[in-house]
Amino acid sequence: MKIKQMKVQNLNNPLGIGTKQPILSYLPDNTKTDQCQCAYRILVSSTKQGLEMDIGDLWDTGKRMGSENFGIVYEGKEMASRQKAYWKVKIWDESDRESEWSDISCWEMGLLNASDWTGSWIGQGDEFGGNKSSSPMLIHDFKITREPIEYARLYISGLGLFKAYMNGAELDDTLFDPGESDAGKTVYYVTYDITSFLQKGWNTLGVLLGNGQYTNYLVNPVMTLPDGQELPEHRYQKNDGKVFRPGICGDKKMIAQVEVVYGDGQREIIAVSDEDWSWKESPIMFQNWYGGEDYDGTLEIEDWFKPADREKDWLQASIMQPPGGKLVAREFLPIKIINREHPSSVTKLNNGNWLVDMGRNGAGFPELHLNGTTPEMRGTWIKMYPAELLREDGSGVSQASCTQSWSEKYHCSIVNSYRVKGIGKECWHPIFAYQGFQYLEVEGFPGEPSIENFRYCIVRTENEKNGSFYSSDKLLNQINDLVEHSIESNMFSAFTDCPQIEKLGWIETSHLMFRSMAGSYDIRSWMKKIIHDILDSQISEEEALIPGNEPAGYVPAIIPEYQRIIGLHKDPNWSGACIFTPWNYYWYYGDITVLKEAYPVMKKYLDYLGGYTNNGILENYAQMGEWGELNETTPKVLVATCSYYRMLDTVSRISELLGEASDCILYKQLAEQVRWSFHKHPLCYNPSRGVYGNGSQSSYGCVLYNGLVPEDSKKDTLDKLVEAVRIRDYHLSSGEVGLKQVFIALAENGRSDIVYKMVMNKTSPSYRFFADLGLTTLPEYWNCEELWQGMERSRNHAMMGHVKEWLTYYMLGIKQLEPAFKKVAVKPFLPDEVNELKGTLVCPYGEISVQYKREKEGIKTKIILPPGVQIVEL
Numbered sequence: 001m002k003i004k005q006m007k008v009q010n011l012n013n014p015l016g017i018g019t020k021q022p023i024l025s026y027l028p029d030n031t032k033t034d035q036c037q038c039a040y041r042i043l044v045s046s047t048k049q050g051l052e053m054d055i056g057d058l059w060d061t062g063k064r065m066g067s068e069n070f071g072i073v074y075e076g077k078e079m080a081s082r083q084k085a086y087w088k089v090k091i092w093d094e095s096d097r098e099s100e101w102s103d104i105s106c107w108e109m110g111l112l113n114a115s116d117w118t119g120s121w122i123g124q125g126d127e128f129g130g131n132k133s134s135s136p137m138l139i140h141d142f143k144i145t146r147e148p149i150e151y152a153r154l155y156i157s158g159l160g161l162f163k164a165y166m167n168g169a170e171l172d173d174t175l176f177d178p179g180e181s182d183a184g185k186t187v188y189y190v191t192y193d194i195t196s197f198l199q200k201g202w203n204t205l206g207v208l209l210g211n212g213q214y215t216n217y218l219v220n221p222v223m224t225l226p227d228g229q230e231l232p233e234h235r236y237q238k239n240d241g242k243v244f245r246p247g248i249c250g251d252k253k254m255i256a257q258v259e260v261v262y263g264d265g266q267r268e269i270i271a272v273s274d275e276d277w278s279w280k281e282s283p284i285m286f287q288n289w290y291g292g293e294d295y296d297g298t299l300e301i302e303d304w305f306k307p308a309d310r311e312k313d314w315l316q317a318s319i320m321q322p323p324g325g326k327l328v329a330r331e332f333l334p335i336k337i338i339n340r341e342h343p344s345s346v347t348k349l350n351n352g353n354w355l356v357d358m359g360r361n362g363a364g365f366p367e368l369h370l371n372g373t374t375p376e377m378r379g380t381w382i383k384m385y386p387a388e389l390l391r392e393d394g395s396g397v398s399q400a401s402c403t404q405s406w407s408e409k410y411h412c413s414i415v416n417s418y419r420v421k422g423i424g425k426e427c428w429h430p431i432f433a434y435q436g437f438q439y440l441e442v443e444g445f446p447g448e449p450s451i452e453n454f455r456y457c458i459v460r461t462e463n464e465k466n467g468s469f470y471s472s473d474k475l476l477n478q479i480n481d482l483v484e485h486s487i488e489s490n491m492f493s494a495f496t497d498c499p500q501i502e503k504l505g506w507i508e509t510s511h512l513m514f515r516s517m518a519g520s521y522d523i524r525s526w527m528k529k530i531i532h533d534i535l536d537s538q539i540s541e542e543e544a545l546i547p548g549n550e551p552a553g554y555v556p557a558i559i560p561e562y563q564r565i566i567g568l569h570k571d572p573n574w575s576g577a578c579i580f581t582p583w584n585y586y587w588y589y590g591d592i593t594v595l596k597e598a599y600p601v602m603k604k605y606l607d608y609l610g611g612y613t614n615n616g617i618l619e620n621y622a623q624m625g626e627w628g629e630l631n632e633t634t635p636k637v638l639v640a641t642c643s644y645y646r647m648l649d650t651v652s653r654i655s656e657l658l659g660e661a662s663d664c665i666l667y668k669q670l671a672e673q674v675r676w677s678f679h680k681h682p683l684c685y686n687p688s689r690g691v692y693g694n695g696s697q698s699s700y701g702c703v704l705y706n707g708l709v710p711e712d713s714k715k716d717t718l719d720k721l722v723e724a725v726r727i728r729d730y731h732l733s734s735g736e737v738g739l740k741q742v743f744i745a746l747a748e749n750g751r752s753d754i755v756y757k758m759v760m761n762k763t764s765p766s767y768r769f770f771a772d773l774g775l776t777t778l779p780e781y782w783n784c785e786e787l788w789q790g791m792e793r794s795r796n797h798a799m800m801g802h803v804k805e806w807l808t809y810y811m812l813g814i815k816q817l818e819p820a821f822k823k824v825a826v827k828p829f830l831p832d833e834v835n836e837l838k839g840t841l842v843c844p845y846g847e848i849s850v851q852y853k854r855e856k857e858g859i860k861t862k863i864i865l866p867p868g869v870q871i872v873e874l
Contacts, residue, residue, distance in 0.1 A: 001037075003089055003102030004029040009331045010524035016110035016155065016191020018329030020079045023591060025070040026089055026102065027846050028867055036867040039065045039092040044076050044085050051086045051104055058085055063092070067868045070820065070844040071591045081112045082153075082259075082267075110191050110329035111155055111257075117327065119272030123209070123253040124279055125318025132218055135284035135432060138207045138254060138317060141307050142271035144200050148263040152198055154205070157189035158254035159323060160212025160289075161432050165305040166197035166205055174334035175431065175459060179529065180213055180493035180505075182560045183323040184247025185536045188330045194258070205271060206305025208282055209252040210432030213503075213562045216289045217249050235291025236403040236413035238502050241563025244549050247324035248562060255327075277317035280304075284432065289503065292386075292414050293430035297421035298379055332529035333462040335492060340367065341456040346449050349396055349441070356440040356454050360776035361388055361796055363436045363489035363499035364459035367429040368418055369452065377446045378422030385415050386437030388500070388795040397441040401794055402500035414500075420446065434459050436489060436499030436796045438776070460491040466847075467520035469807055472836040476807070478771040479759065483801040486778040487517055490798050494559065495530060498780070498794040507534060507559045508573050509799050511580035512740050516804035518588050519841045527585055531594055533559050534578050535601045553608025555601070557624075571624040572643040573737045578605050579647050583654065590820030590844050595654050602651050603663070609644065616674040617681050618644045626698050628800065629735035630765060630782040631728075634698040635683040639737055642706040645674045649707065678708055690716055697724045698738025704749070705741035718749050730757040732765045732782055740802040747810040752829040755810070759803055767803050812839045812850050817872060820844045825873035826863055828852050845869050 005027040008014050028037050041063050043056035050057055059076025069091075079085065086106045091099045111117060124136050154171070156164055157178050164171045171192045178188040197203075217239065243249060258271035280301075286294040344359035356366075366384050387397035403413045414435060418428045442449065469480045490496040494505025495513070510530055517523050537559045544552040555575035556564060582598040585591065612621040618640040625636030652667035679685045685692055690713070693699025700721035703709050709717045721742070734742050746754050760768045765782035777796040809815055813828030821843035830837060830852055838851035846866025853860045865871065 001035060001091060001093060001097075001099040002029040003027070003091065003099065006087075006089070006102060006105040008087075008105070008107040010522075010528070011331065011333070013106050014331065015108050015193055016153070016329050017107060017331050018110050018112060019331065020109075020112070021074050022107065023070075023593060024072040024074060024087065025844070028069060028091055028099075035093045037067050037069060037091045038094050038096075039063050040069065040089055041091075042072065042087060042089045044074065044087040046083070046085065048086045048104060048106075051088060054101075067822075068590065068820075068844075069868070070589070071593070073593065079109050079112075081109055081116050083109045085109075108191075110189070111327070114327070117155075117255065117257060118269060119255055119257050120274055121253045121255045121320045121322040122273045122275070122277055122317040123251060123320040124315075125320070126251075132211065132215055132251070133286045133288060135208055135210050135282045135287050136252065136279045137282040137304060138209065138277050138279045139204055139305060139314075140271055140273070140277045141202055141204050142258065143202050144198055144260070144270070146262055147200060149195060149198060150261045150263050150265070151193065151195045152258065152260045154192040154194045154256065154258050155189055156192070156207070156254065156256040157187055157327060158207060158209050159183060159187065159250065159252065160214030160216070161210035162254055163208040163210075163431055164192065164205070165207070166194055167199060167203055168303055168306045169197060171197065172334075174336055176212065176335045176493065178330055179332065180560050181325065181533060182245060182248050182536045183214060183250065183325045184245055185325045186328050186532070187323050187325040189255075189327050190330050198260075202307035204305055204307045205256065205258065207254055207256065208284070208431070209254060210284075210287050211252065212289055212432070213560070214249055215252050217243060217562065218251070234413070235286075235288050235415070236399075237288060237290045238504070238563070241558075241565040242548075243562070244546060244564050245543070245561050246546070248560065250323060251320065253320040253323075255322075273317075275317055275319060278314040279317050280314050287430070287432040289433060290414065291433070292416045292435070293433040294415075294417040295428055295430075296419040297426065297428070298419055300421065332525040335459060336462045337364070337457045337459055338462070338488075339458040341458060343451045343454050343456065346451055346454070349394075351395060353396060354442040354445055354449055355390075355396065356442055356449075358438050358440070358456040360485065361436065361438040361489070362456065362458050362485060362777070363434060363796065364457040365430045365434045366416060366440055367455040367457050368427065369455065370420065370426040371424070373420050373422045373424055373426055373446065375422045377420045380420040380446050381417055381444050382420065382446075383415050383417045383443040385441040385443070386435040387439050387441070388437055390439060397439050402436065429457055434499065436794070458488070460488050461493075461526050463491060463526050464522040465520060466522050466842040467808065467840055469520075469812065469839040470837070471834055473834050475760065475768055475771055476834070479767045479803060480807055482767070482771060482776060482778060483516070483798070483804040484520060485776055486796055486798040486801055487513070487520070487804075489777060489796050491521075491526070493529075494533070495798075497799065498797050500796070501794050504562065505530070505533070505559045506557060506574065506799075507577040507581075508557070508571075508736070510534070510577050511584050512573070512736060513798060513801060513804075514581065514584040515588065515809065516801055519804070519808035522842065524589055527581070528594065530559075531582055531585065531598060534581060535598055537561055538578065538601050538604060551608060551611070553604040555605050568623055571622045572609060572618060572640050572647065573622075574624065575605065576643055576647050578602055579650055583650050587816070587819050588843075590822075592657065596658060599654060599658060599660075602654070606647060606651060606667075609647075610670075613644070616670070616677040617641050617684070619681075626735040626738050628781055629696075629698060629738065630733050632696040632698065632733045633694065634696045634702075634735075634738060635693050637681065638684045638693040638699060639702055641674060641678055641681075641684060642702040642708060643737075645671055645678065645708055646706045648674060675708055691720070692717065695720070695724060696733065696738075697721065697728070697742050698734040700724055701734065701738050701742030701745045704745035714749070718745070718751070721745060722751060722754055725754055725758060730754070730761050731763070732758055732761075736799040736802075739800060740805065743802055743806045747806055747829075752806070752810050753831070755806055756829065756831055759806070808839065808841060812837060814841060814848055814850060815873075821848065821869050823870050823872050824848070824865075826850060826871055827873065830854065830859060843869065
C-alpha cells in the first residue's frame with residue numbers, strides 16, 4: 001500500500017495557514033480493493049531532517065486503530081506564527097501488514113497574531129480617493145544586502161482586490177485576491193513564497209488595487225477621463241439593496257510585509273507597507289465589478305514595478321483607516337483562468353461592428369490578441385460588449401439579461417475596452433472584472449478580426465473536477481453538462497446566483513446544491529470558506545442596535561451581505577444555510593470540526609427564528625418561499641415550516657454528535673411540536689382530503705423530503721405527489737427549494753421513473769427542452785421563452801440544477817448511507833432507452849466508480865469502491 005494526496009486543511013503543502021490545529025487527510029493508493037486501512041501512524045516534525053530520521057518532535061500519533069484517512073485533527077505541540085511542519089504517514093491493513101512511509105509533505109503557519117503585522121494599511125488617501133473607479137498602482141523599493149537567503153515570504157492583503165508583482169513578474173496567476181468577506185469581521189490575506197523572485201541589491205514590490213465588491217458601492221459607475229470629462233456610458237451596477245453592515249465597504253487599501261530568513265536562521269522584516277510607498281494611477285482607467293474594465297495601453301509605464309527613480313509624477317502613499325475585521329489566512333483555493341477557449345465564429349454586423357460567438361455561455365472575460373499593430377493605430381479604442389443574447393433584428397448583442405438597469409438611451413451597460421499601443425503584438429484581458437456571456441459585440445477593431453484575435457477566458461475557483469457522468473443517451477449528457485457549466489459559472493468567492501446581474505452569494509444554494517456540486521468537484525476548502533462567511537454574517541447584539549436592522553441571531557440571505565434587498569432577505573431556506581450547509585459538509589466529508597464551529601451560530605439562529613413562530617408554525621415570516629415555481633402557489637407557511645422542522649431535527653442530531661444531551665432533548669421536543677401543529681394548520685394540511693398545502697408538486701415533495709408525513713400516510717402522500725406530476729403532464733412546476741425535494745422524495749421512494757419523465761419531457765418546462773433549445777447553461781426561470789420576449793432574465797443560474805443530484809446519486813445509484821460514504825447502497829436507475837451508464841464520484845475514502853451496460857443476457861454491472869467503503873445493498 002502506498003499513500004497519495006496528502007492534504008492539510010484540504011490543500012496541498014499550504015503556505016501561511018491560520019488554523020493552529022489543522023485537518024490532515026490522505027488517500028491509500030493500493031490496487032487491491034479488498035485491502036483496507038485498519039490503523040495509521042502520523043509523524044510531524046519541525047525539520048525535514050528530523051522527519052527523515054523518523055523523529056516526530058511536534059507530534060507522533062503512535063499506531064492508531066481506525067479506517068479514517070481524513071478529518072484527522074492535528075493534536076501536537078502548539079503551532080507558532082511562521083512555523084514550518086513536515087509530516088508523513090504509514091498505514092496497516094486488516095492483516096496488520098505495514099506500508100512504507102509516505103513521501104514527506106509540509107505546511108507552514110502564517111501570521112497568527114495581530115502583533116505579527118508591523119505595517120499599516122495604505123492607499124491613495126482621502127484627497128485622491130474621489131476617482132474610485134480607477135486602479136492605483138503602489139510601489140516600494142527595498143534592498144537585499146545579506147546572503148544567502150534561505151527563503152522569503154510576502155504577507156499581503158488588498159481591499160477590495162489586489163494583484164502583486166515582484167521585480168516585474170506576477171507573483172502568481174490567481175485572480176480577484178484575497179477573497180470576498182465581511183471586512184468588518186474578517187479580511188483574508190495571502191502568503192507568497194518570493195524566494196525565487198528576489199535579487200541582491202534593490203528589489204521592487206508593486207501592487208495594483210481594484211474595487212471588487214468592497215469599494216464598488218461607493219462608486220458612481222460612470223467612466224471619467226483624465227481631464228474630468230464623463231463619457232455618456234453609464235456602467236451597470238447592482239445597487240437596489242441597502243448596506244447595513246458597518247465596515248463591509250470602504251476605500252481601496254492594502255497592507256504588506258516582506259520577511260527574509262537567512263542561511264544562518266535569522267529572520268528580518270525588510271519591507272512593510274507605510275508612507276514610504278509611492279502611488280500613481282495605472283492604465284486601468286475604469287474597473288467595476290459589474291460594469292467592466294477599461295485599459296489605456298498608451299499610458300503604460302514600462303517596468304513600473306522594477307527598481308527605478310520615481311520622483312516624477314509619483315505621490316506619497318497615505319495611511320488609511322484599517323478595516324474592522326481580523327486578518328485571516330486564506331485557506332481556500334484561489335480563482336484562476338481555468339481554460340482559454342477559441343470562439344466558434346466572428347461575423348460582421350450591419351452597423352460595422354463585429355459579432356464574436358464564443359460557442360457557449362459561461363463566466364470569465366474576453367482576452368484580446370492583436371498582431372501587427374502600427375503607430376498609426378495607436379490610440380484606437382477597441383470596445384467589447386459582452387452579452388448572453390442577440391437582438392431579435394440581428395443588429396447586435398442585447399445586454400438585457402445581464403443587467404437590471406438596461407436602457408436603450410445608453411449605448412451599453414457593460415463593456416471591456418482596450419486602447420491600442422501600436423507596437424506590433426499586444427495581448428490584454430481585464431484583471432478586476434468578469435462577466436457572464438456567450439457573445440461579444442466588438443467596436444473599433446482595427447482591420448478585420450478572426451477567431452485568433454479572441455479567447456474566452458473561463459474563470460472560477462480552482463476546485464478540482466473529480467466526478468463524472470456518462471450515458472449512452474446524448475441528451476442526458478447534454479443536460480449534465482448544462483448544469484455543470486452553470487455551477488462552474490458561479491463558483492467564485494461565494495457561490496453566486498449568476499455571473500452578470502447580481503454576482504451575490506444568495507446562500508440557499510450552498511445547501512440546496514451542495515450534493516450536486518460535491519459529486520463533481522472537490523469543494524472542501526471552498527465550502528469551508530463559505531461556511532466561515534456564513535458564521536461571520538450572523539447579527540450580533542451590537543449590530544442589532546443599527547436602525548432598521550434585524551434582531552440578534554438573524555442570518556442574512558446574501559453572504560457576504562454587501563446588500564440587503566428589503567423584502568427578499570428573510571426566509572429559513574436561505575438563512576438556514578447556517579445549519580444545513582455545515583451538516584451537508586459533515587455528512588459528505590466526515591469532518592466534524594465544521595459542526596463544532598457552527599454549533600453556537602445554529603443555536604442562536606434557532607432562538608431568533610423561534611420568536612417568529614406561532615405554536616411551532618413559521619407563519620407570515622418567509623418572504624421567498626418556493627422561489628421560482630411556475631404555475632403554482634405553494635403556501636409559504638408550508639415551505640418555511642418544513643424547513644424549520646428539518647432545522648430542529650438536524651440540530652438535535654448535531655447536539656447528540658457533540659455530546660450536548662440537554663440540547664438534543666430540547667430540539668427533539670420542539671420538532672415534535674412542529675410536526676403536531678403542522679397537521680393542524682389549514683394551509684399546511686387538510687385532514688379530510690389528506691391533501692398537503694394546495695396539492696402542488698412542492699407541497700407533497702417538501703413534506704415527504706423533510707419527514708413530516710406519518711409512516712402510515714407515506715404511500716398515500718407519495719401517490720398524490722405522482723398524481724400532481726401527472727396532472728401537469730410530467731412538466732416541472734416547482735421552484736428551487738421544492739424541486740430538489742420533489743426529485744429526492746420520488747427517487748427515495750422508488751419512483752425515479754417519474755423523475756426521468758420530468759427531466760426528459762420534450763415540451764417546456766423541462767431540462768430536455770432547455771437542451772433542445774440549444775442552451776449551454778441553466779436559465780433563471782422555467783418559463784424562459786416567455787421572459788425573453790419581455791423582461792429579460794439571466795441565462796446562467798445554477799439554482800434549478802437539482803437534476804445533477806438525481807443523476808449522480810439515483811440514476812448512477814450511488815446512495816450514501818453513512819457520513820463520508822463509509823456505507824453505501826448501489827441501486828441504479830437504467831431506463832429502457834438507455835443502454836449504458838457510467839460515472840464516478842470522489843468521497844473521503846477515494847473514488848467510487850460504477851458502470852452499467854445492457855447486454856443480451858441482462859445488465860452487466862461493474863462497481864469499484866475504495867478501501868473503507870462498504871456496500872450494504874446491491
